[in-house]
Amino acid sequence: MIRFDDVTKTYMRGQRPAVENLDIEFTRGEFVFLVGASGSGKSTLMRMVLKEVAPSRGTVYVAGKDLSRIPSWKIPSLRRDIGMVFQDFRLLPSKTAYQNIEFALAVIGTPRKVVRRLVPEMLEMVGLEDKGKRLPHELSGGEQQRVAIARAYVNRPSILLADEPTGNLDPATAGGILDLLAEINERGTTVVMATHDRTAVDRMQRRVVEMVGGLVVRDEERGTYATPTPVSVISGNLPDDSGHRDDHPLEDQQDSTDPGDAPAEPASAEGAGHGAASVEDGAGRTSSAADVLEEDLIDEREALQARDEDLFVEDAFAEEPFVSDPFTDETEGERR
Amino acid sequence: MRARYILGEILTGLWRNIAMVISVVIVTAVSLTFVGTGALMQKQIMDMKSTLVEQSQVTIFLCSPHSTAASCAGGAATDAQIDSVRQALEGEVLAPYIASTSERSQEEALEIYQEQFAGESFVSNFTAEDMPVSFHITLENADDSAAVVEFFQGRDGVDEVTDLLSTFAPFIDVLNQSTMFALALAVLMLIAALLLVATTIRMSVAGRRREIAIMRLVGASNLFIRLPFLLEGAVAAIIGGVIASGMLWVGLHYIVQGWLAPTLGEQLITVGAVDLVWAAPLLVALGAVLSIASSVVSLNRYLKV
Numbered sequence: 001m002i003r004f005d006d007v008t009k010t011y012m013r014g015q016r017p018a019v020e021n022l023d024i025e026f027t028r029g030e031f032v033f034l035v036g037a038s039g040s041g042k043s044t045l046m047r048m049v050l051k052e053v054a055p056s057r058g059t060v061y062v063a064g065k066d067l068s069r070i071p072s073w074k075i076p077s078l079r080r081d082i083g084m085v086f087q088d089f090r091l092l093p094s095k096t097a098y099q100n101i102e103f104a105l106a107v108i109g110t111p112r113k114v115v116r117r118l119v120p121e122m123l124e125m126v127g128l129e130d131k132g133k134r135l136p137h138e139l140s141g142g143e144q145q146r147v148a149i150a151r152a153y154v155n156r157p158s159i160l161l162a163d164e165p166t167g168n169l170d171p172a173t174a175g176g177i178l179d180l181l182a183e184i185n186e187r188g189t190t191v192v193m194a195t196h197d198r199t200a201v202d203r204m205q206r207r208v209v210e211m212v213g214g215l216v217v218r219d220e221e222r223g224t225y226a227t228p229t230p231v232s233v234i235s236g237n238l239p240d241d242s243g244h245r246d247d248h249p250l251e252d253q254q255d256s257t258d259p260g261d262a263p264a265e266p267a268s269a270e271g272a273g274h275g276a277a278s279v280e281d282g283a284g285r286t287s288s289a290a291d292v293l294e295e296d297l298i299d300e301r302e303a304l305q306a307r308d309e310d311l312f313v314e315d316a317f318a319e320e321p322f323v324s325d326p327f328t329d330e331t332e333g334e335r336r
Numbered sequence: 337m338r339a340r341y342i343l344g345e346i347l348t349g350l351w352r353n354i355a356m357v358i359s360v361v362i363v364t365a366v367s368l369t370f371v372g373t374g375a376l377m378q379k380q381i382m383d384m385k386s387t388l389v390e391q392s393q394v395t396i397f398l399c400s401p402h403s404t405a406a407s408c409a410g411g412a413a414t415d416a417q418i419d420s421v422r423q424a425l426e427g428e429v430l431a432p433y434i435a436s437t438s439e440r441s442q443e444e445a446l447e448i449y450q451e452q453f454a455g456e457s458f459v460s461n462f463t464a465e466d467m468p469v470s471f472h473i474t475l476e477n478a479d480d481s482a483a484v485v486e487f488f489q490g491r492d493g494v495d496e497v498t499d500l501l502s503t504f505a506p507f508i509d510v511l512n513q514s515t516m517f518a519l520a521l522a523v524l525m526l527i528a529a530l531l532l533v534a535t536t537i538r539m540s541v542a543g544r545r546r547e548i549a550i551m552r553l554v555g556a557s558n559l560f561i562r563l564p565f566l567l568e569g570a571v572a573a574i575i576g577g578v579i580a581s582g583m584l585w586v587g588l589h590y591i592v593q594g595w596l597a598p599t600l601g602e603q604l605i606t607v608g609a610v611d612l613v614w615a616a617p618l619l620v621a622l623g624a625v626l627s628i629a630s631s632v633v634s635l636n637r638y639l640k641v
Contacts, residue, residue, distance in 0.1 A: 050553075072558075073557075073558065075555075076552075076555040076556060076557045076558065077555060078555070079552070079553065079554065079555035080554065080555035081555075082555075084553055090546070090549070090550065092546055092547060092550065093546075103547075103550065104550070104554040106341055107341070107550075107551045107554060107556035107560060107561075108554060108555055108556050108557075108560075109560070151550075151554070152554075155554065155555075
């Protein structure tokens, strides 16, 4: 269904690749968890599947087709076969739940008759049949994510990409969302879910792919979030300065030049449950913090690159300073 | 579904950037008015030249008993003098310049004179003897009139040589200069209009970035995403073109037909409100094409796949 053939993606020349020598295949009907720290390359992987970014080297195949050979005017039809769900839902604030789902159909020219049949069907599937008339801000986080999933699935895509879909939700709600994704998977859709949600991964017992610094370090058929495998960073078995990073002198230099910029954020999710392992090794902890910094830099670079290159989904939903008031749209919409 | 959606998007887009849209409309209207003015002036020039060419362009009036020119010191032109002009016109020297000539005798001149001033009491005071013999010459090339004028001017028995084209030359000059001026202003204004369209599109894209992001994500086609923006710019430009046509109509109706034509003569001023039949669609189409071109360029910059 999705195959990466020795894929490397470097956003900026001379920088460490966001994804390096990626060789992996997700087969039809599979449910895959992508785990790894922020900036480990999970989002880049998903973007490449959508052909939002092109790999610097290697080939990506989706549904048997080499993405680099798909002309730009055919990208829309590629994307119609892929659903995407985000951590922050990305619903249109001025449209009701029903209209948000309808929008995804309307803009690809679905006849109104079909829309009238499909949208209530989807609302029912996600358990919101009575809340179709509510605006996103009148829905809870979990309900918003259900609407987003309905929007992503309404075209019956054969692939569903979910980028930390439970990241903003409480554990109980997250469980419901996971059940929904599992149901979609049972209907035959390949689901690839990037996540930091330990409970979700452990509960599902599905394939787990762990990425560190753009490399796949673990690929287990019926995996759990943490693992005894020595290469796993999120399990705390290895400090997050492992492997190939030392090969890049440029980075080390960067780390040492501006250490003051270390983010206030703690050493992120990977350290949380495994504090003991990290604290024991003082040196490991510092370098881990430095790597978080490095990863944030990557994200920043990616974002900058994105803004230059394109109008990405990410940017569109980020509140930019030149938009005087992001809520005017919303109120306008309500008035209309 | 599609048509309704796109129409709704256009209206929303226009309304959201109403201030920008108004400025696009105004700037387009003004610039297209200048373009239209230039086009109409050029049409006037062409009309005028062709009327002048149709008529005889150079006229040689021989001396009448009342002529006061130095070359007419001997009174009315003698038969010999008339004959020499006639022979010169038929001669080898002037042959390349002259397409045709016609001679008007004193009797014919009197007839025309009486016709022109019919009803005036002084008409009966004149006889054929008082009228000049004249030669009316159509040139091969209207621009060569100076040579013919030079040739006959100041000859014995020749009272006056008139050149219609050179009489109107200053007027044509003024029109030509005005056309240049109007077109230069039009170009400046059009550049401003195009930049405004580009900015409006950019703001419109920014204002709808969430929708665009979702559309791209769910696989809406490029044309579908872009069409509302393209049409938005086109609608503004078309409104501008219509307003420009309206302003031209006002100008043609009140200034040209209401004042210039009666003052300068109906057969001289040929443009009128009727010319808007071709000018107005031209302006509207020009506005739409330019704005769509500008939109395409700015969309390529701010909205990629």
